[in-house]
Amino acid sequence: MVDNRFYKHLGPLSLLELLDGLDVDIPEGQFCDIIIENAAPVHQAGAKDISFLDGRGAAKKALGCGAAVCFVSAKNAEHIGKTGGLPLISEYPQADFSSILDRLYQVLGYGDGVNNSFKDVDIGRGVVIGDGANIGAGTSIGPNSVIGPGVVIGKNCEIGANVVIEFSVIGNNCKVYHGAVLGGAGFGVAKSANGGIDIPHIGTVELGNDVTVGCQTTIDRAMFGCTSIGDGTKLDNGIQIAHNVKVGRNCLFAGHVGIAGSCNIGDGVIMGGRAGLPDHTNVGDGAILVAGAGPIRDVPAGEVWGGTPATPIREQLRQLSAIRRLAKSQVKSQAKPQAKPKQKS
Known part of the structure; x- marks a missing residue:
């Protein structure tokens, strides 16, 4: 789950709504009644989540996947099938997964800040504070800093100028x-x-x-x-x-x-x-x-x-010492005068 101080959850949504416009292969007749509540990484996904499987070690990653639905390449689809999830065959699993995140979650806007009320907080000129921010007593915020919606800042903090906290x-x-x-x-x-x-x-x-x-x-x-x-x-x-x-x-x-x-x-x-x-x-x-x-x-x-x-530093120093000794020996060998060949009489 996302933190609702910063994000609005737009779910649950049907799988059909989530996948609208995406180029993925879906097994026929298996998706109409699937409802998705959240998106999650493959190792954290639960029975009402959508996830993706990609990259190295796909078989091992799939073992911990409890997702209802998972974007996956054709070569890795069998791993998801073994966990009971529905594989969505995609050429670009992570990209397709990324494209559905803004259908499930929305970043909260800054609002006008009129409802913000802080006690014993020193706020500098030009500071912008988003709706729902919570700032503790004794905290100071320097000029032109930006505090995003929902941000929590504790007591007796010092926030400098031109700082952005979201x-x-x-x-x-x-x-x-x-x-x-x-x-x-x-x-x-x-x-x-x-x-x-x-x-x-x-x-x-x-x-x-x-x-x-x-x-x-x-x-x-x-x-x-x-x-x-x-x-x-x-x-x-x-x-x-x-x-x-x-x-x-x-x-x-x-x-x-x-x-x-x-x-x-x-x-x-x-x-x-x-x-x-x-x-x-x-x-x-x-x-x-x-x-x-x-x-x-x-x-x-x-x-x-x-x-x-x-x-480890001792090993590093030994390596440097060996390189120096090798360099010195090379210099000495090059500086040593070469014996002239004897001329034939």
Whole structure:
């Protein structure tokens, strides 16, 4: 289910209404009485949901699918049939799934804000606040910031100038500095017959208590569910956190850290400047990624990694030392004078 503070649910709808205009193959006589209430990822879909199955590991993904209906390619259709769901044969399953989301859900508008009433909140010039927003006492909002409809901001927070916060729930004592954007759509693109199409994001962002978000840092809302930042975590300027990322408590991220979608980061993790994670990477509690580190696999708890591709720091230093020794030996061999061949008498 989507969060009704930010989205209006337009269902339930008949499958026939949902699929109107889509190029999918439906088994005859099996769809007229199917009612769809929600859309969901394949591993979370229930008996009244519609989903999609695509990409690597389709057979394994299908095992946890309880969806009533699922967009699927012809080669993967048998996997959905085994779970009891109705397969909708599509050349582009994710694109077709994405195209029906706005038929089930609608983003709530900003409204005129006339019903908003906040006690002990300092609101700067040019601030726009959407209908249904809830802002705690002692919070200040800088000039020209935008607070979307339904947004929740806790007590004693500091929101800077030119900040945009949408689809978000923020705890107490948080700081969001100038130019930061919370709740923007993540980078999700589905392949279709007409090229890439943007995938609607119908999730949220959640910040715990005592979180700091630096200037021009962006935290994307989830495609489904939430992108979350744990209590006490501190984010420097210019950081990118993508959709569906989970960051634990008391983490410290330096400037220009980049975290791709669906990463899971434990408590107390430190990431140096320009360190980055590819999507679906797990980082254990207390791990440290030094500046510029770029892991391409999971990082165990408590370890210090560096380099690109990143490895445990001692291994990284041994590799660098070996490269230096090799370089020195090459230089010496090239500098050594060559013996002149003896001339024949």
